[in-house]
Amino acid sequence: MSTSTCLVTEGAASQALRYCWGCARTNAQSAFVNNSFLGERIFLKDTGNTRKLIAALLGGVLGVVVIPVVSLGAEKVIKVSTTTSTQASGLLDVLLPEFTNDTGIEVKVFAKGTGAAINDGMDGNVDLIFVHAKAREEKFVAEGHGTKRYAVMHNDFVILGPSSDPAGIRGMEDAAAALKKIAIAGTKFISRGDDSGTHTKEQGLWGATGLQLVAETTTLVKKGRETQLTFNNPIGLGEWYLSIGQGMGKTITYADEKRAYTLSDRGTYIKYKFGRRKGLDLEILCEGDEMLHNPYGVIPVNPRKYPHVKFDLADRFARWLVSPRGQVLIANYKLLGKQLFYPDAIPGGK
Amino acid sequence: MLFEVKNLTKIYGNRKVLDISELCLEKGKVCGLLGPNGSGKTTLLETLSFLLRPTTGEIVYDSRKVGFSETLLQELRREVVMVEQQPILFTTSAYKNVEFGLKVRKVPKKRRKRIILEVLDLVAMRDFADASAHKLSGGETQRIAIARALACSPRVI
Amino acid sequence: MDFLFDSFVSAILLLKSLDAELCTIVLVSLKVSSSSTLIASLIGIPAGFAIAFREFPGKRITITILNTLLALPTVAIGLFVYAFISRRGIFGPLDLLYTQKAIVIGQVILIVPIVTTFTIAAISRIDDRYRKSAMTLGATTLQTAVVIFREARFGILAAIIASFGRVIAEVGISMMLGGNAKGFTRTMTTAMALEYDKGEFALAVALGLILLSISFALNLFFNYLQGRTRV
Numbered sequence: 001m002s003t004s005t006c007l008v009t010e011g012a013a014s015q016a017l018r019y020c021w022g023c024a025r026t027n028a029q030s031a032f033v034n035n036s037f038l039g040e041r042i043f044l045k046d047t048g049n050t051r052k053l054i055a056a057l058l059g060g061v062l063g064v065v066v067i068p069v070v071s072l073g074a075e076k077v078i079k080v081s082t083t084t085s086t087q088a089s090g091l092l093d094v095l096l097p098e099f100t101n102d103t104g105i106e107v108k109v110f111a112k113g114t115g116a117a118i119n120d121g122m123d124g125n126v127d128l129i130f131v132h133a134k135a136r137e138e139k140f141v142a143e144g145h146g147t148k149r150y151a152v153m154h155n156d157f158v159i160l161g162p163s164s165d166p167a168g169i170r171g172m173e174d175a176a177a178a179l180k181k182i183a184i185a186g187t188k189f190i191s192r193g194d195d196s197g198t199h200t201k202e203q204g205l206w207g208a209t210g211l212q213l214v215a216e217t218t219t220l221v222k223k224g225r226e227t228q229l230t231f232n233n234p235i236g237l238g239e240w241y242l243s244i245g246q247g248m249g250k251t252i253t254y255a256d257e258k259r260a261y262t263l264s265d266r267g268t269y270i271k272y273k274f275g276r277r278k279g280l281d282l283e284i285l286c287e288g289d290e291m292l293h294n295p296y297g298v299i300p301v302n303p304r305k306y307p308h309v310k311f312d313l314a315d316r317f318a319r320w321l322v323s324p325r326g327q328v329l330i331a332n333y334k335l336l337g338k339q340l341f342y343p344d345a346i347p348g349g350k
Numbered sequence: 351m352l353f354e355v356k357n358l359t360k361i362y363g364n365r366k367v368l369d370i371s372e373l374c375l376e377k378g379k380v381c382g383l384l385g386p387n388g389s390g391k392t393t394l395l396e397t398l399s400f401l402l403r404p405t406t407g408e409i410v411y412d413s414r415k416v417g418f419s420e421t422l423l424q425e426l427r428r429e430v431v432m433v434e435q436q437p438i439l440f441t442t443s444a445y446k447n448v449e450f451g452l453k454v455r456k457v458p459k460k461r462r463k464r465i466i467l468e469v470l471d472l473v474a475m476r477d478f479a480d481a482s483a484h485k486l487s488g489g490e491t492q493r494i495a496i497a498r499a500l501a502c503s504p505r506v507i
Numbered sequence: 508m509d510f511l512f513d514s515f516v517s518a519i520l521l522l523k524s525l526d527a528e529l530c531t532i533v534l535v536s537l538k539v540s541s542s543s544t545l546i547a548s549l550i551g552i553p554a555g556f557a558i559a560f561r562e563f564p565g566k567r568i569t570i571t572i573l574n575t576l577l578a579l580p581t582v583a584i585g586l587f588v589y590a591f592i593s594r595r596g597i598f599g600p601l602d603l604l605y606t607q608k609a610i611v612i613g614q615v616i617l618i619v620p621i622v623t624t625f626t627i628a629a630i631s632r633i634d635d636r637y638r639k640s641a642m643t644l645g646a647t648t649l650q651t652a653v654v655i656f657r658e659a660r661f662g663i664l665a666a667i668i669a670s671f672g673r674v675i676a677e678v679g680i681s682m683m684l685g686g687n688a689k690g691f692t693r694t695m696t697t698a699m700a701l702e703y704d705k706g707e708f709a710l711a712v713a714l715g716l717i718l719l720s721i722s723f724a725l726n727l728f729f730n731y732l733q734g735r736t737r738v
Contacts, residue, residue: 450646
């Protein structure tokens with residue numbers, strides 16, 4: 001076998017070397033190049049992903065804290081944290097444009113569970129909250145986070161279930177008794193489990209059934225002090241009682257998929273049952289109980305606690321909601337021909 | 351004649367690498383192959399050791415015409431072993447490298463050991479039996495590669 | 508910064524008390540992620556092998572498609588699988604939706620392209636002389652494949668690690684197909700999303716820290732494996 005000999009001058013050698021190095025580098029990189037677009041890189045490179053994850057996590061956390069505080073410096077814009085039900089029912093889509101028309105104030109809405117909405121108020125992230133968990137709202141005001149609770153309106157909760165009604169609760173009026181029947185039959189029940197107003201109501205109803213409940217307590221540290229979070233649920237978590245931690249719409253879809261029972265506000269149910277082309281199999285099986293009453297309140301965040309909140313504008317919105325103008329709009333709001341909310345601030349609104 | 355080659359060509363894309371009208375190799379001879387870079391020495395050797403299929407032409411090996419089906423080629427490869435100019439060893443011990451061909455041929459374990467030690471002696475590498483193959487020097491690698499080929503007791507190397 | 512500090516202390520408190528809910532969440536995460544990684548490896552590694560090892564028409568386009576699939580958003584996979592296993596879908600009667608199996612199905616779809624492309628990359632980087640050496644020493648196609656697999660094992664292990672990292676950290680599929688049912692399909696990432704929704708940032712960050720520590724521990728373990736198999 002022959003070997004060829006070659007003579008390379010110095011410059012050529014370094015050039016050749018550089019060329020080879022370039023190739024080697026390109027090869028080494030090519031394995032990642034294909035994978036690295038669209039931000040998927042963090043997970044694909046196995047070296048250094050821990051550091052990147054930390055950075056991403058910290059970045060995310062900072063973003064959450066900082067953005068709501070620094071943005072929105074503009075005049076005449078207020079932020080309200082509300083529950084998913086007011087947004088999903090479409091009520092706000094009617095109220096807000098009218099309010100802006102009347103006053104020139106723009107309202108930005110953040111829809112979440114009642115718990116998260118109240119937390120937003122406590123942290124001064126928003127100018128007012130519009131939620132439905134009366135006891136917690138009163139506590140919110142009592143603790144000085146808000147100035148005053150305005151009772152705006154109410155609607156009611158209903159217990160939904162599959163049309164086949166395996167637990168046999170159709171037509172029952174006593175909500176607690178209905179839930180008890182579901183628990184004893186062991187048919188699936190989907191819980192919001194997200195610390196929302198509906199979830200609060202549901203826990204109260206379970207308490208009224210007299211069934212043995214499991215309390216789960218998590219200890220957390222807030223502002224340097226240990227605080228405890230407690231949730232109650234009947235025995236059978238993960239088996240027949242599914243706590244999914246999601247919004248009302250998602251919970252309804254979930255219950256429909258699983259042919260399960262759930263507690264919902266009437267507005268979201270109507271929207272999902274009749275507002276879509278592919279309706280629901282779920283039906284209202286239990287309604288009318290006094291315990292299913294669902295009052296909504298609006299509370300401006302206390303400016304003495306958070307001087308940056310736009311109290312004047314927020315208070316104007318709150319007063320507008322309970323004024324005859326706002327109340328009439330609420331009373332006239334119909335979803336698919338059905339009245340959803342009953343104004344509480346003017347007599348005879350019911 | 352061990353090898354008789356007629357009208358052999360090998361084309362990569364549109365480049366004709368090999369074009370041999372006739373070539374005969376006798377049994378029991380050592381043959382050398384000379385040529386400049388890229389003239390197709392390796393291609394020819396790989397074709398003759400049945401690693402590559404020629405584009406056209408025929409090879410008669412040991413007076414049998416070679417068909418190019420994978421199973422047939424696998425049979426033939428058991429008789430012809432190629433050692434490359436710059437051989438590469440499997441990332442394991444030198445011993446296991448030499449063992450590979452024997453294992454593939456299902457030689458019983460006891461005989462395997464005898465053969466391996468024998469060929470390692472032949473290339474004076476017995477002391478390196480347990481060394482990691484990729485830590486050997488160029489010359490040592492070369493020798494283990496030869497031992498690896500010899501262990502298979504091929505007819506052509 | 509109070510908030511970060513609070514979260515950190517909360518995380519340590521949760522870990523110290525071996526909070527039952529936390530343990531369930533972590534176990535569900537690990538169980539689901541390792542199942543999907545295992546299944547995806549059983550599909551992706553042989554597939555990567557087949558693609559890298561042989562020439563066939565459409566090989567390049569296949570690799571391009573696989574590379575494109577790497578960028579598939581988890582929510583897209585979630586929707587796609589949802590359409591099939593929803594009660595109104597073809598596989599509706601199997602009652603798969605909102606189960607751990609559903610998450611595994613989605614995650615397998617997510618990471619099969621990762622395992623496959625990484626395997627292809629690992630194998631293509633292996634010197635062709637290994638193949639030729641094995642073949643000239645008389646190995647059958649399968650035996651040659653085993654040799655190449657051995658030589659490519661670091662790369663293939665990297666494929667598995669990357670896939671595991673992807674599934675344990677993804678949230679879209681777990682949320683859409685698993686449904687975040689407490690004690691059943693709630694994973695670390697869906698739990699974090701939920702705690703964020705509830706406004707319990709401390710718990711979300713605590714879970715994030717735990718997720719990080721688990722990934723770190725696993726990477727140490729894999730690192731150890733890789734170091735050990737290196738001859």
